[in-house]
Amino acid sequence: MRLALLLLVLLGCGDSRVYLAIPEGPSAETLVLVRQSPLSLKLLGDPPKVERSSVTGDLELLLLSYDASFESLGLSPGPLAPEALCRPCVLQKPERVYFSRDGSPFQETDERPAWLLEALVPDAAQRCGGCAVQLRSELVPGDFTAGQFDFVLLPWTEDSALLVGGRSGSLARLNLDGRIEPLCVPSTELTRTRAVLSGGRNELWIGDSTGVLSSLQLDELQTDRPCSEALIARSSPLGLGIKRLAGPADQRTPQIYALVTDGESANGLYLFDGATWSSRGEFEDYGGEPSLVYASDGWVYAVGGSNELIRARGTESEHVRLPAEFGEREITVVGDLPGFGIVIGDRMEGLLVSDGSDGLEPLGLLPIADRGADRFRGLLALDGGILLGTSRGAVRFFDRESGFCAPQGGLFGREEVWNMVLFPGPVIFTGNDSLYRAFPASDCPR
Numbered sequence: 001m002r003l004a005l006l007l008l009v010l011l012g013c014g015d016s017r018v019y020l021a022i023p024e025g026p027s028a029e030t031l032v033l034v035r036q037s038p039l040s041l042k043l044l045g046d047p048p049k050v051e052r053s054s055v056t057g058d059l060e061l062l063l064l065s066y067d068a069s070f071e072s073l074g075l076s077p078g079p080l081a082p083e084a085l086c087r088p089c090v091l092q093k094p095e096r097v098y099f100s101r102d103g104s105p106f107q108e109t110d111e112r113p114a115w116l117l118e119a120l121v122p123d124a125a126q127r128c129g130g131c132a133v134q135l136r137s138e139l140v141p142g143d144f145t146a147g148q149f150d151f152v153l154l155p156w157t158e159d160s161a162l163l164v165g166g167r168s169g170s171l172a173r174l175n176l177d178g179r180i181e182p183l184c185v186p187s188t189e190l191t192r193t194r195a196v197l198s199g200g201r202n203e204l205w206i207g208d209s210t211g212v213l214s215s216l217q218l219d220e221l222q223t224d225r226p227c228s229e230a231l232i233a234r235s236s237p238l239g240l241g242i243k244r245l246a247g248p249a250d251q252r253t254p255q256i257y258a259l260v261t262d263g264e265s266a267n268g269l270y271l272f273d274g275a276t277w278s279s280r281g282e283f284e285d286y287g288g289e290p291s292l293v294y295a296s297d298g299w300v301y302a303v304g305g306s307n308e309l310i311r312a313r314g315t316e317s318e319h320v321r322l323p324a325e326f327g328e329r330e331i332t333v334v335g336d337l338p339g340f341g342i343v344i345g346d347r348m349e350g351l352l353v354s355d356g357s358d359g360l361e362p363l364g365l366l367p368i369a370d371r372g373a374d375r376f377r378g379l380l381a382l383d384g385g386i387l388l389g390t391s392r393g394a395v396r397f398f399d400r401e402s403g404f405c406a407p408q409g410g411l412f413g414r415e416e417v418w419n420m421v422l423f424p425g426p427v428i429f430t431g432n433d434s435l436y437r438a439f440p441a442s443d444c445p446r
Contacts, residue, residue: 151432164190194241242258245259259302326360332347332375370407
């Protein structure tokens with residue numbers, strides 16, 4: 001059962017003793033008594049008996065209701081330091097506000113006094129709001145990542161990911177704290193890795209630069225044996241490099257989509273059914289920037305840096321160009337994001353959102369001065385918005401209310417930020433040639 005958090009706000013001072021009655025309405029588990037001058041805040045326990053002594057003149061009360069318990073907000077009964085930092089930003093967004101003057105019955109009001117919101121969350125300007133998502137990063141130390149090239153990250157468990165490939169041909173577990181644990185002895189066969197896909201049940205599918213699709217069982221790996229001993233080639237070479245893989249989480253009956261390219265003219269989407277490859281469409285134009293996603297509706301979306309995309313589901317497929325009203329955009333990334341659906345990022349304008357068919361509408365536009373300056377290469381749902389990775393080591397946050405926030409450059413050197421893995425915290429890992437770990441610049445909750 002959700003409990004309402006009520007904050008009781010007391011303005012004024014005086015000499016007589018007055019007991020404060022809670023209005024009928026949402027049940028109160030918690031009350032916070034706030035006096036404006038001198039400012040004091042106190043979180044009351046249960047039962048929330050509130051009284052005020054020494055009152056003269058007008059008494060003004062505000063009662064703020066939240067659909068959350070004080071425990072869920074990280075608060076506990078007792079005095080709250082007026083200048084304390086890190087209080088939850090949600091305190092600035094009460095569900096309801098009630099007003100009483102001089103002991104009159106409480107009435108609902110739309111007013112949210114600025115002084116009160118500031119008193120509840122003194123550091124809100126630095127932490128709260130759409131563009132308050134700021135990150136800091138660090139290079140993950142260790143010889144394991146030295147000299148890596150084109151390694152791929154893949155979510156594995158709640159607190160770990162897989163790191164596959166690179167110049168050393170490695171396969172390792174990447175932990176939340178940045179520790180890297182090799183799962184087997186590096187093999188040259190894995191140096192060609194360009195794409196990986198989880199098949200469920202500890203199964204890993206690997207696509208390489210020659211177009212060979214292989215698989216292995218993670219629970220069969222041994223730290224003192226070569227990775228290649230567990231690797232099983234599942235397909236004949238396509239002759240085109242596999243750049244991205246996508247498909248359903250359960251691969252007991254293989255259904256694996258591969259975005260393939262020779263880097264120039266032969267580029268498209270293929271489906272592997274466990275025995276053979278079949279084409280699901282080719283790009284008429286290819287801009288050298290592949291992106292592939294298997295969506296929650298069972299459709300797969302492939303883009304390649306032009307103004308076209310390929311949609312496929314099983315034997316169905318279609319080739320879609322952006323409508324004329326969107327111009328000759330260069331689509332560089334596509335993702336299926338919670339709360340947004342199918343999101344398409346382009347180089348020139350910003351973001352589009354799809355309704356799952358041909359329907360597209362703008363989601364957000366970049367400032368005119370920023371259009372065409374960089375390319376979006378990665379999408380990650382974060383804090384109710386979208387974190388976008390670029391081709392030059394920067395990230396940019398998009399918020400529905402605030403739109404595009406200022407870019408945060410220098411976080412990941414000059415790495416192309418397409419390969420992002422999100423852990424609780426949040427903690428984000430990314431990299432191609434070097435491995436980076438990113439986390440909020442502030443230790444306070446939002």
